[in-house]
Amino acid sequence: MHTRLGLVLRFTSVLAVAVLVAANPAAADPKAGDDVTTYSDSAGRVTAIVAAPGKTLRTGTGDATAHLKAYARRFGLNAKHFVVERVTALPGGTAVRFQQQAAGVPVLGAQMIAVLDDSGSLLSLHGNLSAAAAKDAKPGKKAGDVRGLAQQAFAAEAQIAAAALEEAEPQLAWFDPAIWAGTPSKGQVRLVWSVKVEPTSLAGWGGEILFDAFSGAEVLKLSHKHEISRAICDANTTYVSSSSICLAKNASRIEGGAVSTVADVNYAYDYFGATSTYYQTNFGYDLTANIGSTGKGDNVKRLRAIVRACVAGYGCPMQNAFWNGKGMTFGPGFASADDVIGHELSHGVTEHTSGLTYSSQSGAINESLSDIFGEFTDLTDGLGNDSAGVRWDMGEDLPASIGVIRSMSDPTRFSDPDKVSSSYWYTGTNNSAYVHINSGVGNKAAFLMVDGGTFNGQTITGLGLAKAAQIWWRAQNTLTSSATYNELNTVLPASCRALVTAGIGGLTSADCTQVDKVVLATEMHLTPAA
Ligand SMILES: [Ca+2]
Ligand SMILES: [Ca+2]
Ligand SMILES: [Zn+2]
Known part of the structure; x- marks a missing residue:
């Protein structure tokens, strides 16, 4: 596909840009070249290297780690500090997500993405990277010192029983505030215990809390609740309890089933369908397989919703709609908007693709x-x-x-x-x-x-x-x-x-x-x- 001349020009150009960046460390703007564009942050550290259309940064057969090894030093980093976290098939290629580590412990949010074409050659590398250089990761507090605290915190936030949430084992991690502030990393990291919590039904929501691994103090709390808007009401009809997951046997309308007499049921059904069709048609992405959930005695992945719901803390009728990782909950009338339903289901897609932190x-x-x-x-x-x-x-x-x-x-x-x-x-x-x-x-x-x-x-x-x-x-x-x-x-x-x-x-x-x-x-x- 490429001519020999094209190959020679390409590698010449890569070198030229690398030299330019090294000679001009304060450059913040992209450096345009014929075949490659290199981006740097305000401290002069390289953040992205992108091939021009029809060009590649490096030929290969899909070994993303080899690609990273060839380029890591351009980013001022060593490839041995990266592990493959996820490989995603894309139209025309693959995205390989690497997680950055220091002393064998992940630096939260510090990732490098390699984009490969369908023959396995490298098209681009970019990252949000930490300058962390820790040699060891020894916490002052034990996992047992923080276990259970996150579960209690999210149960209190959602006003539900702690038993309705499931807590994962605390994991050591580095927290580099620069990663989240969008400023160049100075490598000033803090060792934390990361504790994740998931809901077990449609009630409540999960999240993640970071506890300082020496003082035990809360460093950051990330709630996984997604809501479209807030309002306070004074009526009082039906509340969703912690056992109110929408199971097939209780459903007012199920796949292929009869139209309901309740307008909100049909709106949710039709607009779930519209969003599914959109993702399937445009991206070949199966919404039900990827973000659907199973329930007790209903072990089939489904897009689940409860309409005309009230939830403690939101008033009743609830003037809101949200996605909590298991399904959607709508206040009366809130299932009537196709863009809002597409918005909420897309939170589920984000959770399973980029995983963008909700903060x-x-x-x-x-x-x-x-x-x-x-x-x-x-x-x-x-x-x-x-x-x-x-x-x-x-x-x-x-x-x-x-x-x-x-x-x-x-x-x-x-x-x-x-x-x-x-x-x-x-x-x-x-x-x-x-x-x-x-x-x-x-x-x-x-x-x-x-x-x-x-x-x-x-x-x-x-x-x-x-x-x-x-x-x-x-x-x-x-x-x-x-x-x-x-x-x-x-x-x-x-x-x-x-x-x-x-x-x-x-x-x-x-x-x-x-x-x-x-x-x-x-x-x-x-x-x-x-
Ligand atoms: Ca429309
Ligand atoms: Ca609209
Ligand atoms: Zn939202």
Whole structure:
């Protein structure tokens, strides 16, 4: 496929860029070359190396570890500190996710992603990486000192019995705050016990708590609850108890079964179907197999929902809808919006693909990907209100008491940022506010990529929904779990170029130039205010 001349030029170019980066360590902007683009952070450390369309960084037959060995030193790291965590098949290739370790213990969120083409050659490498150089990992506190605390904390948060949650054995890990702040790592890591909790039914939700491995103090608490909005009500009808998982024998409507007399049941059924069809048709991704759950005496994976539910702590009727890792729970009327259902199910997809942590910038991108795939589903499913006036609105089919909650074409309509430097960028400490507000930057990028337009000095030709969807899907599968907008700044253009190389979705180099303008217009290369 490549000419000999092409190969020679390619390797020459790789070397030239490497020298340039070494000679100019303060460079923050991508260095463009004919065949390869190298990205660095504000401290001059390399964060991504991406081949041009039709080119590869290194030929091979699928040994991602060999690829990493050849390139790790460009990132200032040793390949022996990485272990393969996950291999994901993509249209036209594979994404291999490596977890970074120090002294044999994982550095939370520190990952390197290698993207290979379908012959196993390397297309790109990028990472959110730690400078941790610890020689040993000896905790002062034992696992037994923190065991049970996370289970109690999440039970209290959800107002359910601790027995309704399952806690995994505490695991040692390094916590590098720079990984989550999106700033260059100084290697200042803290040894922690990471304790994960999962719900055993549709009641409650899980999460993860990091405890300092010496003092035992809580370092970080990450709740896995995803909610679309909040409201307080004063009525009181039916509550979901910890035994209220939706089993087939109790279902009002089951796969292929008769239409229900309850409108909310049919909405949930139809919109689960619409989202499933969207993922299957566009990405060959089986929603039920990947995010479905099983229940007691109902050992078949299903997308499960309880509609017209009330949940303790939310009031009744509950003015909300959420995904908790096992299924969805809707307050009365909340199953009526196809974009909201696509949004919530996409949280399940994110959990099983990029695994974006629901906190800080990775949480904002998690929220944005849910809005993006929820709205992409809405715009193509022929269901609900699809009129031009509500294009890119989130929640236009929600009950009038809630109504539209966000705009992806103009996030500022709801005081959400449309670019990283926006005065609407939220810097406060409320995590729910942070992720639901700062998702605006990703949402604006998705709108610009699809419909185009002039924004922030860039005039963009829209790629349309089908092409843009392939780029965002590849990003969903190749982002690290701690991704920042700065990582999207490299991953969106790299995804486009890999798709051109793979000949997928009809994408062209000219399209990728538009993607470059999208990330520039939304300022993903900038570090947000803290
Ligand atoms: Ca629709
Ligand atoms: Ca919508
Ligand atoms: Zn959400």
